[in-house]
Amino acid sequence: TPLAAVSGLISVLAQHSGSMTEEQLADTLTTLQRQGERARVLVDNLLELAQLQHGHLDISLEEVAVRAAIESALASHPAPPGMQIELHMTDDATVRADARRLTQVMVTLLTNAYGSGAERVRVEGALMQKQVLIRVEDDGRGVAPELRAGLFEPFNRGPEGSGLGLALGRALIESFGGEMWHESVEPSGARFNIRLPRSGVA
Template sequence: MIPTVAEDRLDARQLAEAFRQFSEASEALTGAYAGLQAQVGQLTERFSVLMEALPAGVVVLDRAGAVLQVNRVVERMFATVPPGTLWSHFSGSRLVATETPGEWAVACGDGPRRVTLQEAPLESGEGGIVLINDVTEAHRARLAAERTGRLAAMGEMVAGLAHQLRTPLSAALLYTATLAQQDLKPGDRDKIGLRALERLRHLEKLIRDMLLFARGETLGREPFPICDLVAELAHTLEPVARAKGIALAVECDCGRTEVVGDRKAVAGALTNLLENAVQVLETGGHIRFDAGVEGAHACFRVADDGRGIAPELQSRLFEPFFTTRPDGTGLGLAIARGVARAHGGDIGIASEPGRGTTFTLTLAMGA
């Protein structure tokens, strides 16, 4: 069927109307797109201003973990972070774990700084943001507060310290004066000389413990196997326990796990617990020393079957200068707790009169 002239005119009008509507829609879309571009520009500008205004460092990552954008705080910390760099590789090469879990050391232009990291993925799954907070001043304030607390404790106990220092010093002077007598037999001279030396060594230990407590632990960082440390301590203590007629049982169930921290300081803290157990036990007593991994912590236990500790004394055991032994300095457990806490752990006690005592020292695996 051949279309009429009227039908041709109708089709032309419809085509023209459709073209007009298309043009209007196109213009509307163009305007909307321009509006969106303006909004994106404003949001981008606001985001950039916010990035630069934040006191924390900000690193924007894409979904692959590569750096898209950083703010000036990050640039000041690291000098440069090239876009496209994998953040995991970059941070692994520039950040060094410290003795405090969750804190990292970074070498900046104005000296070493301490930072914490917080990573948050975007809800869209298209990347994430890393916040870097500088906690250097907070760390310094914490160290200063700890040192002030130690010095305050020493000030409160100065009278007791004078007594503790005077007693071994007076004994050493007395023994030394006796040695000057001409009519001493060789055997007596040797005995008195050994006693004087013993008192002087006790005095030296007391002074060393006081200085260590006042100064605080300067912790090094090195990985060391738990089992090796346990074996070394057992080898050192076993002859001492055997000489007193005490049985020592040792077990390490850590699977060759390593801890990162100050090996010497940890060994000193555990030695203090072991020596305390030997000193409180009589002949025929038993000590159990074991180690293992519990969750995110390495766990060391020193248990004895001695007379136990009264509940009212347990709360005071870790107080500086508190001791239940006449020859004790009262600083060993306080220093040991400081070492444990510096490694992200602590020391706990479980004791019951007549049923023995167990000390538990923990260290954070990621310390």
């Protein structure tokens, strides 16, 4: 876990910092910073999921431009070098959602795709009569069969995740009146789908 990694790195620094080269020390501190950020996200997700489940999380529904939410997520969490990002979304796709929370969900889906070993991530949207469908698809290694049934359950995780991001993401989408689900992609990859009510449509 991130907390265990942070504890281990602190022990290494305490015992060996005097004999480490500047490069080794810099690498260790960078890793410590990264694991510390992962630990912060883990704690934040855990608190927000608990608050949402008990009806205590502040959700502010408003008209949100889906493309703007996706672009905000991409700006704050850009793809790794060499990864191809395809964005196909019209400017007029708007939904009833919490703008900050929708961006948060998109960050979760994007970072999961980044960590899948994918070469390409495709984000697209489709306007339906009363809903907007958002898809995030990658050509990475996909979700292991044994994890699919409980994919959106808390602490059901792969080797790199906390097991909370998808659980919180789906709970947030449902709080907007939408739904979120996963599909496998052949020959390899994953597709996460979000369906949300269109704004201004009765």
